[in-house]
Amino acid sequence: MNVKEIKEIIGKKKGVELLQTIASLFPNEVVFSTSFGIEDQVITEWVGKNNINIEIFTLDTGRLFKETYSLWNRTLERYHLHIKTYTADTTLLEDFISRKGPNSFYESVENRKECCRIRKIEPLQRAIKGKKIWITGIRSDQSINRHDMDFIEYDEANQIIKIHPLFDWTFEEVKKYCKEQYIPYNVLHDKGFPSIGCQPCTRAVQEGEDFRAGRWWWEDQSKKECGLHGVKS
Structure with a gap:
């Protein structure tokens, strides 16, 4: 089943109904990746409260904020879900740190991308292997690059169909929904963190700055992606 066919079946379905439909179309072949960002918490609520057959996984880079780990525990306690965890390959990480040091990602874009590849991309590829649908919390206004994506799209790099249930939501809409x-x-x-990643690579965003200005702020680039969602097909 291709992207066009899925769009036709889904029609105008959104939220819980959308996820239930996808889960029924692709039993045991749907995964949802959570980084415990606010968007992901909405999707986790939908999956957990409605017992939708979607596998949930997260990537533990080993350098997350303590607040993220605390929320991780609270999420498990609230929804009683199994969240499968993927970490960096020990051999790859040990070699990288031995060669370049623990904070080499500050030194060059190449080093930063290698760090992201080891801590995020390689574990991600293991997480989605053999699956057909990848659910994400991506919203179109998170960056210029993401604005050019689509609600449902084929990720050529990872050979999987991606669906973004909150694609047309704003940050304020997501936050309001969580509070309600x-x-x-x-x-x-x-505290000024619209986008939360690894602690050494994330800072608060100042008034008037771009949504992802707090990610890899030392890099002078318009597209700030780690590689997980950087490819549009």
């Missing part, structure tokens, strides 16, 4: 539904979210979102 009492969905737990990362406290850093209330």
Whole structure:
């Protein structure tokens, strides 16, 4: 089943109904990746509260904020879900740090991308292997690159169809929904962090700055992606 056929079946379905339809179309072949960002918490709420047959996984880079780990525990306690965890390949990570040091990602874009590849991309590829649908919390206004994506798209790099249920939501809409539904979210979102990644690579965003200005702020680039969602097909 291709992207066009899925769009026709889904029609105008959104939220819980959308996820239920996808899960029924592709039993045991759908995964949802959570980084415990506020968007991901909404999708986790939908999956957990409605017992939707979608596998949830996360990538533990080993350098997340303590607030993220705290929310991770709160999420498990609230929804009683199994969240499969993928970490960096020990051999690859040990070699990288031995050669370049623990903070070499500050020194060059190449080093930063290698760090992301080891801590995120390689584990991701293991997480989605053999699956047909990848659910994400991507929203179109998160960056210029993401604005050019589509609600449903084929990810050529990872050979998988991606679906973004919150694609047309704004950050304020997501935050309002979480507060109305009492969905737990990362406290850093209330401290100027709209996008939360690894602690050494993330800072608060100042008024007037771009949504992802707080990610890899030392790099002078318009497209700030780690590689997980950087390819549009």
